[in-house]
Amino acid sequence: MGSRFVNLLARSCNGGPRHFSLHRMNPANLFHPTRSAVPAVQPLADAPLPPPALSFGWPGKKGELAWMNFMAFGRTGNNFLAVDQIGRTFFYDTDSRSLRTGMPMMCKPIMDPISIAVGDSLYVMSGNPGPSPGKHCFQALIHGRLPASDTNDWSWYSLQPPPPFVNDIPRFHEDEVKSSCGDVPAPYEIGAYTVVGESQIWVSTAGAGTYSYDTVSGAWSKVGNWSLPFRGRAEYIPEHNLWFGFTPNNLQLCTSDLTASSEVRPPVLQNMWTDVVRPKNWTLRDASLVPLGSGKVCIARFFVTHSDNFEDMSAYKKRENFAVLEGVEVLKAGWAHLRMVKHKSERYVFGRDLVIPL
Incomplete structure (x- = not known):
């Protein structure tokens, strides 16, 4: 069963009171009733941004260091968590609103975690643990019986040991390439991650390859010295027994069969689809994939407009953040090949507000 909604989060950047707002899109609007109704040319339509389903005020006072992380939650990813800079956790149930x-x-x-749902539990890990990851860099939110109680509820657990790949990364000199945060070398960053099978979380780093964490046994193991061929989170699509994600360099939709890999044989890309032609002043920032079931997916791409004239402050102030959602149907086209049918594409403009994928 796939997701029933596509959730987009916006962080206000318009000079007013700082806040976060959740917008929920119905992906059914991105598909024609039948494949025969899909036109040869797919125009990009501007769509009105739906009103926020929920808003969060900024979690700190002016001048204080504050942030909020938002994480998709549940088997279909329709629910989500919000966690602030002191660890307060808020759970939004989309079914009951x-x-x-x-x-x-x-x-x-x-501060900057990756999160991944396995069954009904949520696993949260530092996206850049560094050479000294700390005791609580890997945690899980699990529903079960509380200690010394007959009550079932949610609890956070610190998972030990921490990711072992930090010990397998050679020490780098300070003049080596830094991460986007600039505080630790890039090889410690988790570049890609996914769920394999019912219980394994695979994470890749540039410096140590790919490791697996088994959520049942609580044990880490080395998968290979290679990295996953994706950027960010990859999604398993059971209809095709493949993992779908985006290429690391240019964020093109691609697939790979991770079960065909071994310690010495890295996974290879089997399908790759190029992005649509877009205006030169559109800069692609990020992309995410929302499985909808029955071979249908929603591709969400996040852009910002830019100007080649860096001294033109008026152009800087007029820049816009927006998301383009595209309904896609993936069909079998012979052995080991897939065909992508593009349905509708809609653009949602957020103005100066920064749109964040969930």
Whole structure:
């Protein structure tokens, strides 16, 4: 079963009160009723941004260091968590449209995490643990019986040991290439991650290859010295028994069969589809994939307009952030090949507000 909604989050950057707002799009609007109704040329249509389903005020006072992380949650990714800079956790149930504020706090807040759902549980890891990852760099939110109680509820757990790949990365000199944060060498960054099977979380770093964490046994193991051929989170699509994601360099949609890999044989790309032609002043920032079931997916790409004249402040102030959602149907086209049918594409303009994928 796939997601019933595409969730986009916006962080206000328009000079007013700082806040976050959640916008929910119905992906059914991105598909024609039948494949025979799909026109040869797919125009890009501007769509009105739906009103926020929920808004969060900025979690700190002016001048204080503050942030919020938002994480898709649940088997279909329709629910989500919000966690602030002191570890307060808020759970939004999209089915009941209710916000639970009395959730347990994280063991320790993680500033720039990756998060991945396995079953009903959520696993959260520092996206850039560095050479000294710390005790609480890997945590899980699990629903179960509380210690010394007959009550079932959510609890945060600090998972030990921490990711072992930090010990397999050679020490780098300070003049080596830094990460986007500029505080630790790039080889410690988790460049790609996904779920394999029912219980394994695979994570890749440039410096140590790919490791697997088994959520049942709690054990880490080395998968290979190679990196996953994706950027960010890859999604398993059971209809094709393949993992779908985006290429690391130019964010093109691609697939790979991770089960065909071994310690000495890295996974290879089997399909890759190029992006549509777009105006030169559109800069692609990020992309995400939302599985919808029955071979249908929603591709979300996030852009910002730019000007070649860096001294033109008026052009800088007029830049816009927007998301382009595209409904795509992936069909079998012979052995080991797939065909992509593009349905509708819609653009949602957020102005100066920064749109964040969930």
